[in-house]
Each structure stands twice: as C-alpha cells, then as structure tokens.
Amino acid sequence: MGHQLLFITSDGFFSIPCPAYPAIRLAVYPIKNIINKIESFEPEAIHIVTEGTLGHAARNFCVKRMVPFTTSFHSQLPEYIRMRTPIPIHWTYKYLRWFHKKATQTFVPTCNLKLKLAQYGFKNILVWSSGVDTDLFRPRDKSFLNLPRPLFMYMGMVAVEKNIEEFLRLDLPGSKAVVGDGPDMEMLKYKYPRILFTGYKYGDELVSHLAAADVFVFPCQRETFSSVLLEAMACGVPVAAFPVTGPIDIVKNGVTGILNDNLYRSAMDALTLNPQDCIEYAKLHTWKRSAEVFLGHLAPFERLQ
16 A cells, blocks of 8 residues: 555564463563664554563553554453463453553454453554455365365464364364464374374465365354454355354354354354355455555654654
8 A cells, every 4th residue: 555564573682482372472671672663764653563572662662752652452361361370360451451541542353352341441442353365365175185074173373272172072073173383282282183283384385274174163262353264264164163252253153154152063054054155255354444444543643853
C-alpha cells in the first residue's frame, strides 16, 4: 500500500530464552537500542504487539515523549502463565490493563475477546482480525503424506496449554499428525509414539503438510483468534474444535467446521463437510481487508524531531 515499515524484534538485541518457552527470546535492557531505532526511522505511527521487554521499552518511550501509540492484545497470556506458575490470573490482567491503558486503541482479534477484556476493565478496544494468504494456503496433493486415511492434524505450538493431549488421546480411525514444535514436544513424542510429529515446517512445505490433512483438529480452549484455522480452511481442510472463543468467531459451524463439546464427534462429523465451502469462506478474510482496518485506526503523529 506504499508504506514503509520497521519491525523491531529481538533480532539485533542481547536476549535470553523465555522461561518455559526457550524458543521465544526476551531482549535484555533494550530501551537505548529501541530509542535509536525509532528516532532514526522517524515513524508516523507506532504499534506495539507484545507486552514483553521490547513492548515495555517502546511503551515507556512513547509515554515519556507523549507520543500516541496503539497496541494489540492477541494472546490469553494470564491463563497461559497460570497453567505454568502459581501467579493468579487477576494479577496478570491487572498488569496488562496498566500496560494497554495509555494506548489510543487496543486491537483484539475477536468480538468475544473484546467483551472479555471489557469485563476486566480494559478501555478503547477495537476488533481487528487477521487474514490468510490464499495464494500460499491453497489445496494441494493429499498424497504428500503417505499415511492411513482419514488424516487428522494439529498445527501450532506444541505446549500443554494448547490442550493437545485432548486430541492425541482420541480413538480416531486412520492417522494423526502434529505439525510444529514447542516446550512439550519431546514429552508428547515419547508418550504418543504412534503419532507423527513433524517439528517446525515453513513456507510451501508447511502448506503441503497442512493441505494433506482431511480434518484440522483444534483442541485449544484458551485461544483468541488463531490464524491456523483460516489457513486450514484455505487449504480445503474443515475444522474440528470446541465451541469456545477463537473457533466460534472464525468457524462457520456445520459449513467450514464442526464445533462440539465432544471433540471426537467434531472430528468425525467434520469429515462429511465440503472442502470447497471452506476455501470460499477463507477467501473472504484477505490480508488487504485486514490491513485497511489496521491503517484506519492507527494513531498518527508528527514525525519525531
């Protein structure tokens, strides 16, 4: 759309592994480097998408300079932290409410998450959904994975908070596959030796794995949006999930997937759905449309002097 973008990530910073998530890097004392990067780029708008060390440093910069900024809330972080530590959920929400309070708008991916955050006292919440690249995510040869059919697949972070074992324990016909990696990968591979764990996949290879599935099983009950659902649909793979925040905002029940408190029933019934309906639905969620909403709600300001 003709805009220049600067992404500030942990690359280029001294960083340490995040506790319990070593694949995620946390920048250490990044404020000086953040200031240099922002001032040299001379931005017209700043959007903060993480409440970690980088996001905290960027927020402090904006608040001290009285620079307007927007933020994103895209993960049910308090619930995830509570599953791994004794930290109460309301403590984390209190911190997050403080973090996002100074933003002109806080973007969330679904209406249901907006309602939830409002109950926790968050203000100025805007729904901003992501999209799917239908040029990359599209139907491909099912024989890419030579496994007994039907093939049920999960793709994403391999961690206990994703409730993956709810899927792995199901007595389903055919085969199961897990695409992705995470802190509980080795434990689950040992516990479920008959299931295919592929590890991380990228680009065309990732899509080829996903498109080879017959049903995409999404057992997580603490998601916000989850783009993987749209990516599966774009590949012509119907979704089986619980009727919770995330799936209920994305899946068209009975058309592009099955939402049921019984995940086994969801997975089996999803086999009967028409893949073409999934593809057509995914095409409605373009990145262009998502970008237009994003641009329309940024907080512009005078270039930094």
